[in-house]
Amino acid sequence: MKEALENLLQSRMVDQDLKRDPLSFVHRYRDAKDQEISGLFASQIAYGRVTLFLPVLKKFFDIVDISGGPRKWVENFCKEQHGDLSEIKYRWNNPIDFILMAHTLQGIFRTYESIGHLFETCEQNQIDKDETEEKQDFDHAQTLDDAIAILRQQAVVAAGETGISCSTFQDLPRGFRTWLSTPSEKSACKRWNLFLRWMVRTEHPDVGIWNISPSRLRIPLDKHVHDLSLMLNLTSRKNSDGKTVGEITKNLKTFHATDPIRYDFSLAHLGISGGCKKTFLKEVCSKCVLQKYCSSGSSFTS
Numbered sequence: 001m002k003e004a005l006e007n008l009l010q011s012r013m014v015d016q017d018l019k020r021d022p023l024s025f026v027h028r029y030r031d032a033k034d035q036e037i038s039g040l041f042a043s044q045i046a047y048g049r050v051t052l053f054l055p056v057l058k059k060f061f062d063i064v065d066i067s068g069g070p071r072k073w074v075e076n077f078c079k080e081q082h083g084d085l086s087e088i089k090y091r092w093n094n095p096i097d098f099i100l101m102a103h104t105l106q107g108i109f110r111t112y113e114s115i116g117h118l119f120e121t122c123e124q125n126q127i128d129k130d131e132t133e134e135k136q137d138f139d140h141a142q143t144l145d146d147a148i149a150i151l152r153q154q155a156v157v158a159a160g161e162t163g164i165s166c167s168t169f170q171d172l173p174r175g176f177r178t179w180l181s182t183p184s185e186k187s188a189c190k191r192w193n194l195f196l197r198w199m200v201r202t203e204h205p206d207v208g209i210w211n212i213s214p215s216r217l218r219i220p221l222d223k224h225v226h227d228l229s230l231m232l233n234l235t236s237r238k239n240s241d242g243k244t245v246g247e248i249t250k251n252l253k254t255f256h257a258t259d260p261i262r263y264d265f266s267l268a269h270l271g272i273s274g275g276c277k278k279t280f281l282k283e284v285c286s287k288c289v290l291q292k293y294c295s296s297g298s299s300f301t302s
Helices: 002-011 014-018 032-044 050-066 070-076 079-085 095-111 115-132 140-162 174-178 190-200 223-231 242-253 264-272
Strands: none
Touching (some): 014 264, 032 050, 032 095, 032 115, 032 190, 050 070, 050 079, 070 095, 095 115, 095 140, 095 174, 115 140, 115 190, 223 242, 223 264
16 A cells, blocks of 8 residues: 555645645745744635635735735734734634734744744653653654643733733634644644644655654544545544544554655545545546555456
């Protein structure tokens, strides 16, 4: 199967797929500090139909670029600019979520020089802890838990700048809270795992600007990747939760221990593009490099 997955990786038209991917907004920028902020917002809106959320992201980043790009926009963001985001809405996310995240990041940057620095610090803390306990088997679930805890604390502090009265994270708007899910709450954390993939992996189309090991990344579990993982027997679990993420990642790690989620982009876009119909169709399945290992296609030889 590893050879088949590698063949899939090579056969996908990466730059063509990138045009239909929220990662395209990260490639809009060249500076790492702009890339990580664009990646954070792009990944958090990456749910539902691609054709619906990409226009929202374009509108948002067009506004951001008027201020000189994501980093300058965050650093200089103030109450007078809240109205600029009044039309930025997507499903359960409203302007207040973008506003609160901007103020939250301002607070983060007072302690950490970048989002990457925050995650690298949390990662190093886990490494130091594991060395003390004479083990090296943690993955990014622990790093993500620690980083999100810090973001949640800062969001509560920043809420006052947005006019929100709160004393705990649970008092914040529901849409914003969905952006700060954690593995410890059994969430699949698809959008955070996607963001981490973009920031950590150095292979195109990911930008690899953070000093974190890709060996500990976890699969971003969207519907397409989950469906294909079931078809390829990478999991038998029907629930899209953290346990399923762990099972798929563990199985993928047997193919590539140092880069277990290297196939995520190609698998996701096999589904997004309609290249896989997720049921047997002779004219489609007979041409698929994964047919031999797929529960839908392997029962049919020609």
